[in-house]
Amino acid sequence: MLRPPGDHPRTPRHLISAADLTRDDAVLILDTAEEMARVADRPIKKLPTLRGRTVVNLFFEDSTRTRISFEAAAKRLSADVINFSAKGSSVSKGESLKDTALTLEAMGADAVVIRHGASGAPYRLATSGWIDSAVVNAGDGTHEHPTQALLDAFTMRRRLVGPDAGIGRDLEGRRITIVGDILHSRVARSNVHLLHTLGAHVTLVAPPTLVPVGVEQWPCDVSYRLDDVLPKSDAVMMLRVQRERMNAAYFPTEREYSRRYGLDGERMGKMPEHAVVMHPGPMVRGMEITAEVADSDRCTAVEQVANGVSTRMAVLYLLLGGSETALPSASARTEENK
């Protein structure tokens, strides 16, 4: 491949798991995202930084939100974006992940953003040697969703520490509660790892049937009683009950779930004054969250969408912006995991 003089061949670097990030990596991403967020306030919301680079959104599962967020992020950095969704493509005709990857490589992809139903698919793509490009995990099975965790941490830092005061800081000592379907949630898993790395104390709250096996190995506490945890929380993250993954087998009725684990106005009143309510979306109003809470000033759901674009811009910039990634430790550890 032709490269301009002085342009060293870029070693491929990846973002596969939030657990791969060191505290300094994570703070660098959040600080970079803070500067990216300011671009959104300008008349021209575009930077020339990734001109000539190609980002492929490779989505084997439907996810309009995550895909358009990555698409907006890549476009604001002037990268070319190719959207490859498995439905109605060669994949539905029986193409393997490897052949899809080789096709993308031949098209000159510099980064592949992958969402896959199988846990570990992004890791396979990154470490198989099939492709040369950077791989960003946009959610794999019930494993991880690292950019969601980063944007959640970014939202918490902005709200709890402040946009300017937060620069260079982590979430030391903050108490974060994650409520709901932990079992099926890659968002919860990524958040537990990242928030722990950033010094926060995480408590998971869920019915016993929705807590994964082996959770005692995770760096967090588990509680079955939401009302006990709420007064001691700086941020409460409500997760969607993933009905499509559970066949009504995990709790008796939706009404009972929502009475014990749903967040309504009365419960929100038990939270400290400064505490925020977060939701990765899509929200099911009346199930895990009431309309009163969802529409209140303390709910950051809409903010999280905007912050998602800034955070993903930061990730793409740090992975693709230079000759090699500015996040060396993450990929180094992914390599060691082989």
Added chain:
Amino acid sequence: MDAQHDHTGNAARPVLEASDIARVLTRIAHEIVERAKGADDVVLLGIPTRGVYLARRLAGKLEEITGRKTPVGSLDITMYRDDLRMRPARALARTEIPGEGIESRLVVLVDDVLFSGRTIRAALDALGDIGRPRAVQLAVLVDRGHRELPIRADYVGKNLPTSLRETVRVQLAEEDGRDAVLLGVKQTVPAGEQ
């Protein structure tokens, strides 16, 4: 352009001392007022890191002269550099555009050392994405020559003819604990290999 950091430590020779830097900035402030006929629509934008401190100091001097506050901000040019792919991605610095904006105003870019001119090229691109100033001028503490682009400064603290083997390093109290401009010799062998 950022001063190249020489690794020679104390071998570097000071060419401007703290008092010289203060005098030079006072002169530049007077020149800005003279050229801009009162400087009432001037916006100072410093290029991180040290250009920002110089811009703030210049704003202070302008206030002493005109009695009015001059808007001052910073302009990070990292995302507009033409050598991004030659080095690992760098951390970004802050861009802070004053509330008045830059639309139809006289923007004076402030940097510590003018060298190849590539930083200023990037700054002009960055400025174009933020607004359309009436005019853009450039103030630098040191002009060391060796331009690689057709760019010149409007206000120069000191012209310092250098060879490419030499390094120019600006130290400012806000960042380095003292004010000085140091002229050193570039080490040909990286320190780690000796």
